[in-house]
Amino acid sequence: MVSRRMEFWIWNGNLVIRMLLLLMLLLPYDELCGMPSINCSIKDDPFPIPHNFYQPGNISIGGITNQVAFFNDPVSFIQHPIHMTLDEPMSYTKNYQHILALAFAVKKLNKDPNLIPNITLGFYILNSYNLGRMTFKATLSLLSGQRKLVPNFSCDYLQKTIAVIGGLLSETSANSATILNIYKTPQLTHGTLSLAKGDREKFPSLYQMVPSEAYQYRGIVHLLHHFRWTWIGLLAMDDDYGNQFLQTIVPILTENSICSAFTFRLPKATYMEEMVEQMTVKLAERYPDLMDRKTNVFYLYGQPPVMMCLRLIFCLSSFTSLPPLSKVWIITSHWDFGSFAFQDFLDAGSFHGTLSFTVHSNQPPGFQEFLQTIRPFWAEADGFIQPFWEQAFSCSLKHKLEKICTGEEKLESLPGTFFEMHMTGYSYNIYNAVYAAAHALHNINIHGSKQRRLAGGGRLDVQNIQPWQLHRFLQRTLFNNSAGESVRFDKNRELVTVFDLANWLIFSNGSFARLKVGKLDPFAPSDNQLTLNDDQIVWHRGFKQGLPVSVCNDQCQPGYSKTKREGEKFCCYDCIPCPGGMISEQKGKYMDSCVNCPEELHANVDHNKCIRKILNYLSHKEPLGIVLALLATSFFLITVIVFTIFVQYQDTPIVKANNRSLTYILLVSLQLCFLCSLLFIGQPGKVTCVLRQTAFGVIFCVAISSVLAKTITVVLAFMATKPGSSMRKWVDKRIANAFIVFCTFIQASICSVWLSTSPPFPERDMHSLNGKIILKCNEGSATMFYCVLGYMGFLATISFTVAFLARKLPDSFNETKFITFSMLVFCSVWLSFVPAYLSTKGKAMVAMEIFSILASSAGLLGCIFCPKCYIIILKPELNNREQLIKRNNKRM
Incomplete structure (x- = not known):
């Protein structure tokens, strides 16, 4: 112990000198x-x-x-301070x-x-x-x-x-x-x-x-957030402790989106009279700030003497022209609502409804009974x-x-x-x-x-x-x-305990009541540190409408966002509507800015709520889907009827003309074309996405190849009728069928490459249409898709060209004129399809493709087969070889 004493005095020598x-x-x-004497002979x-x-x-x-305490007069330097009476x-x-x-x-x-x-x-x-x-x-x-x-x-x-x-x-x-x-x-x-x-x-x-105190600051932030108070006044003593408080609390408030409307420094003086005088003067200067209707919450940091002076000053102000203050006071645990004897007659109504973090207390057994025994001479010492x-x-x-x-x-x-x-x-x-x-x-x-x-x-x-x-x-x-x-105690030698949140009620007779309305547990999780019983809190009598509001301006309503006002603190802002596709809503507190909805949701009309997006695809149940499905079915049935008529009258000259087998292939392919359009109706799936474009491409290729083969057959047939023509060997059904197979094989090869490299797949497009999720088939490879369309366009162009050149051949054996019209319709439809397809979104794009399939198929059916059906059904007398030859000779 001696060595420790020696070490102690060496390290603290300077302080010992100061104490001496x-x-x-x-x-x-x-x-x-x-x-120096240790015999206890020292005088008292x-x-x-x-x-x-x-x-x-x-x-x-x-x-x-x-x-x-002694409230004496300031030193006047008239007499020695030791002789001054207190x-x-x-x-x-x-x-x-x-x-x-x-x-x-x-x-x-x-x-x-x-x-x-x-x-x-x-x-x-x-x-x-x-x-x-x-x-x-x-x-x-x-x-x-x-x-x-x-x-x-x-x-x-x-x-x-x-x-x-x-x-x-x-x-x-x-x-x-x-x-x-x-x-x-x-x-x-x-x-x-x-x-x-x-x-x-x-x-x-x-x-x-x-x-x-850091725990109290954290509790203040929780309290302000709970009541959405973002515009508060700060009051602190003008001394080192007040400076330290402001340097600590202002950054904390700023980090938590809370602004100080003003900072009121309470003057510090050595003597009570001087303090009251200075505070009264300064209070009169800053009273307009205190009376600001926007600032209804004051956060006061000060020791108990400051509170007593404030009480005296506010009471004195009631005898002047200054209006009374109706504010919410939030006070740190330093404060206790006490009085001197001379303050008993003063009204303290300004502090009614004050909230303070008080030191937690409990009642030890026997303490109240002990207080009841206290009398003036209970202990001589x-x-x-x-x-x-x-x-x-x-x-x-x-x-x-x-x-x-x-x-x-x-x-x-x-x-x-x-x-x-x-x-x-x-x-x-x-x-x-x-x-x-x-x-x-x-x-x-x-x-x-x-x-x-x-x-x-x-x-x-x-x-x-x-x-x-x-x-x-x-x-x-x-x-x-x-x-x-x-x-x-914790590692910082501070007691591990909680704070009570007290609500102070001041009555007209000078008495008060302290209600415990909450608790601050600094050692609890951050979200649960402050517990409040809002219904038990009594506010100042000036707040007749209930919960006080202390903000620079009214909160932005849902559907609006904040925009900063130039030259003012961030708590002061204007409200602007949220842009399209964004919302702001109330989730415990108003949001500062607009946010995007999740991909599956979109903003409603008021921009205050995210609602589920509508699935956008061509359904069997909606009117457009029903109409297109009925059209496809109707055209299919018409094609079946035409096919039945041609089979029934297969031995007549008009059916046998221009290769009857090509006619059957064309009619069957048109039936499949009409049915193919039904794959585009309904919610896309893996199978339907793969079959849609490939089936459409191959079947249409068969139809166009059949038309082209019929056109070439007509031309070769007329060329073969000339004496000594070498074209007779090409006028053969097998060659026409082989031509169809060859053309279709090329298209099938293109589709096979497409499916093996980048096949179509179902996709959810969240962004193309506002408020809708487009269920569509992603083509996988746009290049392969346009290759399929381009190949069909190539065949259609050749067919149209050949038919156009052969349009003046005799009518009895010539259907190139009808093929010319059908190819003109076909090419017109698909030439207009490409820009229309690229300019539409969602189910309108699908409907456009279905319409193009139906229109082009119906054009082939109507232009090629309607004249023949007219003769077969309505003009049967013309459906014989003699009449056809006779009509032809008349025209020649």
């Missing part, structure tokens, strides 16, 4: 001269801290509180419960035979008066002993301070930590502590009974109760006022602004801090007993424990308190 200089300022010279401190509470014990727990002390009456919570915890521990047995725990509580120099002096007094100011020296009759609890304000805690860190004395702060980045490493002896009692009950214990305290006043009769019977969050932290120190001592006692049994001698003894030895066990503290809740 501080002592020289605080103590008379003659007392400093007696410091001539300027002791008057407000203190001392209870002796073997081991003592120190406490630094902010229960009493005003009567003003008591933060609600803070008196903090003192009672520590006394109650110590009392319970001393009666508990299981924790630190045979050890009497004491305490020494000193007031800091919210002043830095008094905080330093209180801290040094705790390290020196009662009424002695000699740090690092301990006399036999002085109790040892093993840990210090305090303070409530960040500045008080930081000032105490500066000294306690030198002696490595554990400090457990019961208030929210604002530390700059990296400062926690400078105070390794500091333990925080409240989670980090309690130096805090007199100002508390006199100001809380507006009476005098020293017969200075007309109203004398009876001593029988009861704490439960006080309004909540002065004192609460239920243990507050800060008192609960003090209670847990005392028990944390006690459990650490208990673990030391157990550890020391084990060492004595194993080594025959003890190195750790609670009676002789040094404060720095407590850290090892305090960091590992884990226990359940009497309220049944777990108490432990």
Whole structure:
């Protein structure tokens, strides 16, 4: 232990020198001269801290509180400050419960035979008066002993301070930590502590009974998002803590799409009168910002004195021409709604409906009964109760006022602004801090007993424990308190606990109610950290329509998106309609921009919802599909009838003319052409996609080849009638049939290559038609598809050319004139088909192809076979060889 002490003093030499200089300022010279003596002959401190509470014990727990303050006038430099008289002390009456919570915890521990047995725990509580120099002096007094100011020296009759609890304000805690860190004395702060980045490493002896402020910032973001508040005002004290707050919270709000409408810096002054004066002036300057109707939510960061000043200022503004504020106040856990005695008559209605993240609390068994026993002289050493009692009950214990305290006043009769019977969050932290120190001592006692049994001698003894030895066990503290809740520290020496979301209700008689309407669990998953009971929240009376709205402008309605306004913050925007195919809709919050619907869905007319796209294909059930199917069937039946007629009159001259077998092949191929068009009707499948174009290409090739063969046969027949013509050997049915087979083989070969390389397949086209999914057959290879069409066009062109040249041959044996008309129809249809096919989408494209197949097939059927059927059925007398020859001779 000696070596550690030596190392300690070497590393902290500069701080020790500073503390000695501080002592020289605080103590008379003659007392400093007696410091080296260790025989306890040192005189008492001539300027002791008057407000203190001392209870002796073997081991003592120190406490630094902010229960009493002096509101004196600013220094005038007319007389020496030491001779200036202070005003009567003003008591933060609600803070008196903090003192009672520590006394109650110590009392319970001393009666508990299981924790630190045979050890009497004491305490020494000193007031800091919210002043830095008094905080330093209180801290040094705790390290020196009662009424002695000699740090690092301990006399036999002085109790040892093993840990210090305090303070409530960040500045008080930081000032105490500066000294306690030198002696490595554990400090457990019961208030929210604002530390700059990296400062926690400078105070390794500091333990925080409240989670980090970063968790509260996260909870604020969740709260603002929950109510869709994106335009808020920020209020903070104009000091280092306020600067740190703004530097931290503004980027967090920006990252979460929340803007600050304004930033109001509350002036900081040393004296209350000066603070009120400055704040009143600045408040009047910035009141238009506060009254902005768009900004209905204020986020306030400040210590309890700031809240009391704000309450005073807002109450004073009610006597002026300034209109009252009807806003939602969101306040951090620093705040507690308390009053001084002189504030009892002031209206605090501006804070009605305030939301605050409060330190979680519970009610330890016996605490309320303990409070009911408190009377003005319940403990002789309690130096805090007199100002508390006199100001809380507006009476005098020293017969200075007309109203004398009876001593029988009861704490439960006080309004909540002065004192609460239920243990507050800060008192609960003090209670847990005392028990944390006690459990650490208990673990030391157990550890020391084990060492004595194993080594025959003890190195750790609670009676002789040094404060720095407590850290090892305090960091590992884990226990359940009497309220049944777990108490432990995380790796940052911060208590692992939750925040309560409180809703403050202020009544006209000055009383208030604090309703728990939610909970912030920083250790829960991000989506479930904040739980709220919206129905239980009571808003300020100025919001008569229910939930307040705090946005720069109204939210864009579904179907619209945000567009930034030049020169303004991103929370201010205009709303523009979503472009075609995009939507914006409400899913827990309004979307900032329009988004595309999934491929299977499309935007509705209002652009606020994605609806399922309609399947687009030529169905058998729709009118167009039915009409085309009926046409195909009708033409098929007509072709069957024609074929039947030709079979029935197969021996007549008109049927036998120009190769009867070619006529039958042509009629059969036309029947198949009409039936082929039915493959294009209905939902495309793998089989139908393969058969559609290939069957159509091959069958049509057979039909055109038959027409071409008939045309060539006519020409060869007339050429063969000339005497000595060598063309007679070509006028043969087998040659015509072989010609059809050859032409069809070429087309079949093209289709085979197509199917083997890149066959057609069914496809869902999501984008060609808005709001529709086109079910179609992808041709696979467009080149092969146009090769099939091109080959048919080639055959049709040859047939048309040959028929056109042979159109003046005799009619009796000549049908080239009819073939010419049929090929003209055929070519016209398919020449118009290509541009029409390329310019249409969906089922219209399929209908165009079906129409082209039916029209071209019907053109062949009508132009070639209708004249012959007319003669066969209506003019049978013309269907004989003599009449045909006779007619032919007349024309010749």
